[in-house]
Amino acid sequence: xxxxxxxxxxxxxxxxxxxxxxxxxxxxxxxxxxxxxxxxxxxxxxxxxxxxxxxxxxxxxxxxxxxxxxxxxxxxxxxxxxxxxxxxxxxxxxxxxxxxxxxxxxxxxxxxxxxxxxxxxxxxxxxxxxxxxxxxxxxxxxxxxxxxxxxxxxxxxxxxxxxxxxxxxxxxxxxxxxxxxxxxxxxxxxxxxxxxxxxxxxxxxxxxxxxxxxxxxxxxxxxxxxxxxxxxxxxxxxxxxxxxxxxxxxxxxxxxxxxxxxxxxxxxxxxxxxxxxxxxxxxxxxxxxxxxxxxxxxxxxxxxxxxxxxxxxxxxxxxxxxxxxxxxxxxxxxxxxxxxxxxxxxxxxxxxxxxx
Amino acid sequence: xxxxxxxxxxxxxxxxxxxxxxxxxxxxxxxxxxxxxxxxxxxxxxxxxxxxxxxxxxxxxxxxxxxxxxxxxxxxxxxxxxxxxxxxxxxxxxxxxxxxxxxxxxxxxxxxxxxxxxxxxxxxxxxxxxxxxxxxxxxxxxxxxxxxxxxxxxxxxxxxxxxxxxxxxxxxxxxxxxxxxxxxxxxxxxxxxxxxxxxxxxxxxxxxxxxxxxxxxxxxxxxxxxxxxxxxxxxxxxxxxxxxxxxxxxxxxxxxxxxxxxxxxxxxxxxxxxxxxxxxxxxxxxxxxxxxxxxxxxxxxxxxxxxxxxxxxxxxxxxxxxxxxxxxxxxxxxxxxxxxxxxxxxxxxxxxxxxx
DNA sequence: GACGCCTAGAAAACCGGTTTTCCCCGGCGG
DNA sequence: CCGCCGGGGAAAACCGGTTTTCTAGGCGTC
Numbered sequence: 001x002x003x004x005x006x007x008x009x010x011x012x013x014x015x016x017x018x019x020x021x022x023x024x025x026x027x028x029x030x031x032x033x034x035x036x037x038x039x040x041x042x043x044x045x046x047x048x049x050x051x052x053x054x055x056x057x058x059x060x061x062x063x064x065x066x067x068x069x070x071x072x073x074x075x076x077x078x079x080x081x082x083x084x085x086x087x088x089x090x091x092x093x094x095x096x097x098x099x100x101x102x103x104x105x106x107x108x109x110x111x112x113x114x115x116x117x118x119x120x121x122x123x124x125x126x127x128x129x130x131x132x133x134x135x136x137x138x139x140x141x142x143x144x145x146x147x148x149x150x151x152x153x154x155x156x157x158x159x160x161x162x163x164x165x166x167x168x169x170x171x172x173x174x175x176x177x178x179x180x181x182x183x184x185x186x187x188x189x190x191x192x193x194x195x196x197x198x199x200x201x202x203x204x205x206x207x208x209x210x211x212x213x214x215x216x217x218x219x220x221x222x223x224x225x226x227x228x229x230x231x232x233x234x235x236x237x238x239x240x241x242x243x244x245x246x247x248x249x250x251x252x253x254x255x256x257x258x259x260x261x262x263x264x265x266x267x268x269x270x271x272x273x274x275x276x277x278x279x280x281x282x283x284x285x286x287x288x289x290x291x292x293x294x295x296x297x298x299x300x301x302x303x304x305x306x307x308x309x310x311x312x313x314x315x316x317x318x319x320x321x322x323x324x325x326x327x328x329x330x331x332x333x334x335x336x337x338x339x340x341x342x343x344x345x346x347x348x349x350x351x352x353x354x355x356x
Numbered sequence: 357x358x359x360x361x362x363x364x365x366x367x368x369x370x371x372x373x374x375x376x377x378x379x380x381x382x383x384x385x386x387x388x389x390x391x392x393x394x395x396x397x398x399x400x401x402x403x404x405x406x407x408x409x410x411x412x413x414x415x416x417x418x419x420x421x422x423x424x425x426x427x428x429x430x431x432x433x434x435x436x437x438x439x440x441x442x443x444x445x446x447x448x449x450x451x452x453x454x455x456x457x458x459x460x461x462x463x464x465x466x467x468x469x470x471x472x473x474x475x476x477x478x479x480x481x482x483x484x485x486x487x488x489x490x491x492x493x494x495x496x497x498x499x500x501x502x503x504x505x506x507x508x509x510x511x512x513x514x515x516x517x518x519x520x521x522x523x524x525x526x527x528x529x530x531x532x533x534x535x536x537x538x539x540x541x542x543x544x545x546x547x548x549x550x551x552x553x554x555x556x557x558x559x560x561x562x563x564x565x566x567x568x569x570x571x572x573x574x575x576x577x578x579x580x581x582x583x584x585x586x587x588x589x590x591x592x593x594x595x596x597x598x599x600x601x602x603x604x605x606x607x608x609x610x611x612x613x614x615x616x617x618x619x620x621x622x623x624x625x626x627x628x629x630x631x632x633x634x635x636x637x638x639x640x641x642x643x644x645x646x647x648x649x650x651x652x653x654x655x656x657x658x659x660x661x662x663x664x665x666x667x668x669x670x671x672x673x674x675x676x677x678x679x680x681x682x683x684x685x686x687x688x689x690x691x692x693x694x695x696x697x698x699x700x701x702x703x704x705x706x707x708x709x710x711x712x
Numbered sequence: 713g714a715c716g717c718c719t720a721g722a723a724a725a726c727c728g729g730t731t732t733t734c735c736c737c738g739g740c741g742g
Numbered sequence: 743c744c745g746c747c748g749g750g751g752a753a754a755a756c757c758g759g760t761t762t763t764c765t766a767g768g769c770g771t772c
Contacts, residue, residue, distance in 0.1 A: 013484075015727095015728055015729080016728060016729060016730095017729095025751070025752085026751070026753075027728085027729080028730075028753075028754090029750090029751060029752080031729065031731085032731085037731085040750085041750055041751085042751075046751085058482075060482035061483060061729070062423075062424065062484050062727085062729065063420065063429075063483045064420035064421070064422070064423030064484055064728080064759095065420070065727070065729040066420070066729055066730080067420030068420040068421045068727090068728080068729070068756095068757045068758060069728080069729045069756080069757055070729095070730065070757060071729080071730065073419075073420065075463075075485075083445045083446075083448055083452070084442060084445040084642075086440060086442075089439045089445055090439075090440060092439055093466060093468070096439070096464055097466065097468075100476060105480065106463065106464050107461050107462065107463055107464070108448070108452055108462050108463070109456070109462075110449060110452055112453075120456060124461065126369070126414075126416035127416045127417060127418065128369075128418045128419055128420055128758095129419045129431075231643065232646070233643065233647075236647060261644060261647050261648075262647050264647070264649065265647040265648075265649065268649055287587065287588055288588055288614070290621075291588040291589075291592060291617045291618050291620070291621040292621075292648075293621065293624055293648075293649040371758060371759085372758060372759060372760095381721070381722085382721070382722050382723075383758085383760095384721085384722075384723075384724090384759095384760080384762095385721060385722080387760060387761085388760085388761085391760080393760095393761085396720085396721085397720060398719090398720065398721075399719090399721095402720080402721085417759070418757085418759065420757085420758080420759090421727090421758035421759040421760090422758080422759055423759095424726095424729080424758080424759070424760090425758080425759045425760040426726085426727060426759095426760065484728095
């Protein structure tokens with residue numbers, strides 16, 4: 001006999017019909033009020049009565065029923081290549097956070113070792129579990145890329161962009177490389193090495209292109225490049241090769257913070273001092289960088305904002321806007337710590353090459 | 357006019373009814389076949405006809421409809437305190453992976469800065485979005501803890517356990533501390549400092565208790581303890597205080613890898629050598645540890661397995677089993693690198709105190 | 713030959729929303 | 743006085759599954 005004065009903490013889930021009864025209207029009206037249906041005309045008094053009922057009963061719509069009735073699932077999915085990579089941790093954080101702000105739940109899938117992730121991701125869509133996809137792990141050969149264009153499923157590419165997709169959310173990577181080089185040039189460096197990432201990955205290419213372009217513009221010798229995985233071991237190995245093959249290098253620019261840690265280790269192992277013998281600078285910054293030995297000079301990138309922007313862009317698509325590329329604003333900032341200094345060969349005399 | 361020989365890649369989602377028509381049966385039969393309903397009797401020939409139809413049409417059930425009809429959502433949610441903390445990255449990885457193995461999707465929520473996460477989590481349940489909860493961010497004062505006991509929602513506590521909940525999934529933390537101390541004792545250390553975590557957090561307490569208990573058993577002076585946040589800065593600050601207040605310390609045991617990095621930095625800043633003046637050992641190991649300066653001795657913990665075990669335990673609850681505590685097996689393993697060595701005061705003479 | 717039972721599958725109710733259509737009623741203009 | 747219009751809300755169809763109930767036929771039994 002629970003009627004007008006229903007319990008404030010109902011035992012059972014309350015449904016739309018309960019709210020309707022409680023407010024003395026039909027459930028369709030409640031639904032339309034809650035969804036801000038503009039075609040509904042309703043007295044202010046009735047509306048508040050309904051909203052009160054919603055609050056009193058602690059009504060929470062059943063997601064499944066909602067999705068079934070044709071509305072959206074209000075859920076997104078994020079596909080990332082490596083959860084333990086701090087780059088993706090922060091993208092994920094930004095994305096999850098922004099999704100919540102916009103009232104979406106976020107599903108997570110990791111594109112790691114195990115096969116079948118493409119299948120998994122396609123299933124999320126096919127089973128109507130999510131409204132859209134955030135893809136941060138695109139590789140040129142990724143099976144997912146083959147199946148996406150046909151499907152009408154909204155999606156964006158984050159960080160690892162797909163050329164020509166028209167739905168890339170990215171950072172100013174070239175500008176970051178430019179900033180790194182500017183910092184090294186100002187210190188007087190001219191022979192520079194670059195620890196690059198796995199070939200074919202979009203950020204790898206951008207970072208390298210930005211560096212090479214800036215080097216040409218500055219009129220310095222072409223930087224030497226070695227590639228490695230995006231982890232400490234990859235940085236270690238690449239730096240070891242650089243040091244062995246190019247003893248004249250005075251600075252190394254690493255593609256990620258993890259690689260930079262490997263670079264520091266390799267330089268130590270080679271018996272060289274940082275920054276007296278070799279300067280090290282890294283793309284991407286974290287508090288961690290300040291506690292390394294020596295503290296690492298790095299270029300701070302707005303990765304959380306990247307994740308947020310990706311969600312924003314995806315939501316725009318969900319609202320009907322055509323997909324478009326987004327370049328996350330925010331100029332790269334060089335955080336100077338102890339790992340960079342003037343080259344060993346002498347004071348920054350060569351830097352005079354840069355006018356003014 | 358799509359009939360018997362329907363297109364292999366149908367434009368539209370195919371529904372249960374499409375499969376049924378295609379196979380010449382009613383949808384209820386299809387549903388019961390797909391769900392392995394034991395009460396259904398069916399000819400083998402019909403069953404295969406149905407399964408073929410499912411495959412031909414690429415049928416994928418509508419998650420929402422399914423959830424609505426009373427079945428489960430086949431989704432779980434994971435609440436973690438900090439995505440960028442590598443500890444939680446790996447727990448998350450294990451959980452996401454195992455969820456996939458069991459056919460569940462994983463929703464992610466981060467309990468960071470923004471308020472209202474408890475609300476968000478409760479909503480996930482109230483809106484029938486997930487079948488169960490993995491809670492890795494329990495604090496004694498967490499609002500979520502107040503609302504969980506009443507609700508009949510299946511859940512487990514991961515890593516940060518809740519005493520007496522009877523649904524804790526945890527590691528052998530005390531044994532890890534014991535192993536760390538054993539390693540230091542074997543090297544001859546007797547005056548040991550401990551960089552602990554935020555008070556009240558379960559893993560903090562366990563690590564400390566394990567260390568203190570082992571110290572008493574070994575008959576060495578009570579270890580000195582300082583607490584700090586679970587990050588580099590926290591480790592740095594705590595270690596700085598330890599070194600200042602207890603100049604006789606010869607070794608420091610840090611609660612997490614991030615803190616240990618701060619400890620290394622603090623020791624360097626104090627002008628001390630590692631391990632000649634001070635040995636450093638850390639709870640939790642990562643490849644990163646091998647590239648620090650010096651390479652860090654650490655105790656490897658099976659965090660991915662922890663995440664997997666948590667999903668397994670939660671699934672058991674979903675299948676009707678009563679909740680129970682789970683201690684993830686796997687003895688802690690000390691990975692010896694360069695940051696630990698004999699104490700400065702001399703050879704491990706004092707260690708003779710340990711018999712045999 | 714009638715009855716009951718088992719097999720194989722059909723039918724229908726229901727889950728909790730959304731959305732379109734429809735209706736009632738009061739006011740206003742002619 | 744009648745018809746029309748628009749505001750306010752009721753009714754009902756529908757989304758795509760799950761689950762319980764029901765039925766038609768075949769067969770063994772007495």
